[in-house]
Amino acid sequence: MTETLSPPHRAGPGAPRQAAEAAILAAAERVFGRHGFRGASMNEIAREAGVPKPNIHYYFGTKEELYRSVLENIMTFWLQDADYWLVPERQAQEGFEGYIRAKMAFSRERPDASRIFAYELLQGAGNIHHYLSTTLREHVARRARTFDVWRTERQMPAIDPTHLMFAIWSMTQAYADMSTQMTALTGHAVLRDVDFEAGLQTILRLVLGFCNDIEDRG
Amino acid sequence: MTETLSPPHRAGPGAPRQAAEAAILAAAERVFGRHGFRGASMNEIAREAGVPKPNIHYYFGTKEELYRSVLENIMTFWLQDADYWLVPERQAQEGFEGYIRAKMAFSRERPDASRIFAYELLQGAGNIHHYLSTTLREHVARRARTFDVWRTERQMPAIDPTHLMFAIWSMTQAYADMSTQMTALTGHAVLRDVDFEAGLQTILRLVLGFCNDIEDRG
DNA sequence: GTCTATACGCTGATAGAC
DNA sequence: GTCTATCAGCGTATAGAC
Numbered sequence: 452m453t454e455t456l457s458p459p460h461r462a463g464p465g466a467p468r469q470a471a472e473a474a475i476l477a478a479a480e481r482v483f484g485r486h487g488f489r490g491a492s493m494n495e496i497a498r499e500a501g502v503p504k505p506n507i508h509y510y511f512g513t514k515e516e517l518y519r520s521v522l523e524n525i526m527t528f529w530l531q532d533a534d535y536w537l538v539p540e541r542q543a544q545e546g547f548e549g550y551i552r553a554k555m556a557f558s559r560e561r562p563d564a565s566r567i568f569a570y571e572l573l574q575g576a577g578n579i580h581h582y583l584s585t586t587l588r589e590h591v592a593r594r595a596r597t598f599d600v601w602r603t604e605r606q607m608p609a610i611d612p613t614h615l616m617f618a619i620w621s622m623t624q625a626y627a628d629m630s631t632q633m634t635a636l637t638g639h640a641v642l643r644d645v646d647f648e649a650g651l652q653t654i655l656r657l658v659l660g661f662c663n664d665i666e667d668r669g
Numbered sequence: 670m671t672e673t674l675s676p677p678h679r680a681g682p683g684a685p686r687q688a689a690e691a692a693i694l695a696a697a698e699r700v701f702g703r704h705g706f707r708g709a710s711m712n713e714i715a716r717e718a719g720v721p722k723p724n725i726h727y728y729f730g731t732k733e734e735l736y737r738s739v740l741e742n743i744m745t746f747w748l749q750d751a752d753y754w755l756v757p758e759r760q761a762q763e764g765f766e767g768y769i770r771a772k773m774a775f776s777r778e779r780p781d782a783s784r785i786f787a788y789e790l791l792q793g794a795g796n797i798h799h800y801l802s803t804t805l806r807e808h809v810a811r812r813a814r815t816f817d818v819w820r821t822e823r824q825m826p827a828i829d830p831t832h833l834m835f836a837i838w839s840m841t842q843a844y845a846d847m848s849t850q851m852t853a854l855t856g857h858a859v860l861r862d863v864d865f866e867a868g869l870q871t872i873l874r875l876v877l878g879f880c881n882d883i884e885d886r887g
Numbered sequence: 888g889t890c891t892a893t894a895c896g897c898t899g900a901t902a903g904a905c
Numbered sequence: 906g907t908c909t910a911t912c913a914g915c916g917t918a919t920a921g922a923c
Contacts, residue, residue: 465906467906468906485792485793486707486792487705487707487708487788487791487792488708489704489705489707489708490705490706490707490708490792492897492898492899493898493899493900494897494898494899502908503907503908503909504899504900504908505900505901505907505908505909506906506907506908508899508900508901509906509907509908513899513900514898514899514900566791569787569791569846569847570705570791572846572847572849572850573705573784573787573788573791573846573847574703574704574705574708575703575849576849576850576853580849580853583849583850583853583854584853584854584856587850587853587854588853588854591854610871610874611867611870611871613851613854613855614867614868614870614871615871617840617843617847617850617851617854617868617871618840618843618868618871618872618875620843620847621839621840621842621843621847622835622836622839622840624839625835625836625838625839628787628790628791629787629790629791629835629838629839631790631793631794631798631801632790632794632801632805632835633831633835635794635798635801635802635805635806636801636802636805636806636809636831636835637831638802649829649831649832650832650835650836652829652832653828653829653832653833653835653836654836656828656879656882657836657875657876657878657879658875660875660878660879660882661874661875661878661879663882664874664878664881683888685888686888710915710916710917711916711917711918712915712916712917720890721889721890721891722890722917722918723889723890723891723918723919724888724889724890726917726918726919727888727889727890731917731918732916732917732918888923889922889923890921890922890923891920891921891922891923892919892920892921892922893918893919893920893921894917894918894919894920895916895917895918895919896915896916896917896918897914897915897916897917898913898914898915898916899912899913899914899915900911900912900913900914901910901911901912901913902909902910902911902912903908903909903910903911904907904908904909904910905906905907905908905909
């Protein structure tokens with residue numbers, strides 16, 4: 452799966468190489484997450500990874516190839532939760548709650564990954580356009596089928612599935628992407644458990660409350 | 670108001686100067702909106718504004734000072750809608766609907782401004798931290814008082830006002846900041862009126878539906 | 888006031904010693 | 906395979922002619 456954008460020199464696996472590559476990818480995720488693609492420098496990534504700068508080029512080729520490797524890691528991670536939670540076999544309430552909790556956990560545990568995705572979208576998503584219009588599109592289509600089942604079972608009202616998913620993504624990812632705004636408002640230096648919990652409860656009330664609107668609509 | 674970060678040389682008003690400054694600010698908003706602060710180049714701004722590059726430095730000083738001028742324009746704009754719509758004198762439903770419509774209109778009409786704000790938050794908000802912890806904080810405090818009145822009048826349930834505002838901002842701004850994701854999903858080249866309308870209806874149902882939850886909670 | 892020409896730092900990337 | 910030393914190019918910013 453991660454072979455599609457492999458380094459230019461793929462001689463052998465080699466334990467030291469794997470360790471260096473992992474360190475570089477982890478450092479790259481942090482640095483790209485702080486500054487975006489253009490703002491990040493190979494120097495800073497090398498320093499943070501604890502390797503000489505040329506080694507990064509040796510392992511990953513260009514800066515853009517390194518960046519795309521990082522993006523790929525994030526993309527695969529990003530989809531998993533929905534296939535687990537937003538499936539017709541579950542109850543709607545349970546599915547939405549589990550999914551929203553998972554998305555909030557992602558914002559808390561991998562904020563840099565979320566920010567890299569946000570930067571990429573702001574830049575115009577040139578590096579992931581194919582992924583968005585194929586993989587993510589099918590991903591949303593599966594959610595549409597799930598919502599359709601739930602609607603016929605009167606577990607939720609009819610709604611545009613794309614825009615509903617969009618709303619959930621934006622609300623949950625804001626706790627990573629726009630955390631600076633929230634910390635300035637709360638006065639906390641960083642977002643704490645209590646902030647994530649309050650945000651989670653707010654989002655849950657909006658989305659689960661919507662599901663319960665079924666009665667008002669006949 | 671916009672005097673706080675004035676150009677280094679403020680000899681006289683002068684009609685040609687004002688025209689050039691306006692062209693530069695407009696071009697800067699577009700270019701910063703596309704690439705963020707680091708990714709934008711003075712060359713590109715100068716070309717897009719139709720002025721020689723040194724003139725920008727002459728009028729605005731450094732790149733960072735130009736950037737802060739653009740940010741200031743955006744900030745003042747950003748607050749206006751809430752003071753008009755989210756006030757106790759209105760009905761809750763009317764207030765939320767008007768506010769959300771205004772925020773969606775902002776995403777449609779000034780997407781670059783919305784993106785610049787998003788970039789700035791992703792970068793850590795170093796240029797607007799003071800603004801966030803003073804002006805925006807008081808702004809949210811006023812919303813909290815409005816929601817308090819509405820709650821006592823049984824127009825909406827109790828909720829954490831900061832997180833509710835955060836949710837509304839993230840959902841509406843996503844139609845500017847993450848529009849690439851939406852266009853890839855819809856298949857449209859750019860977001861069209863029908864997309865903004867569908868998004869608006871989705872957000873309205875989430876938020877207005879929440880207000881109606883008052884009955885279930887006693 | 889305005890703009891051409893230029894200085895100079897920092898970037899990504901590589902050549903070549905080990 | 907690994908890393909020191911270095912290059913070419915683009916970035917911001919300014920000196921100085923007009």
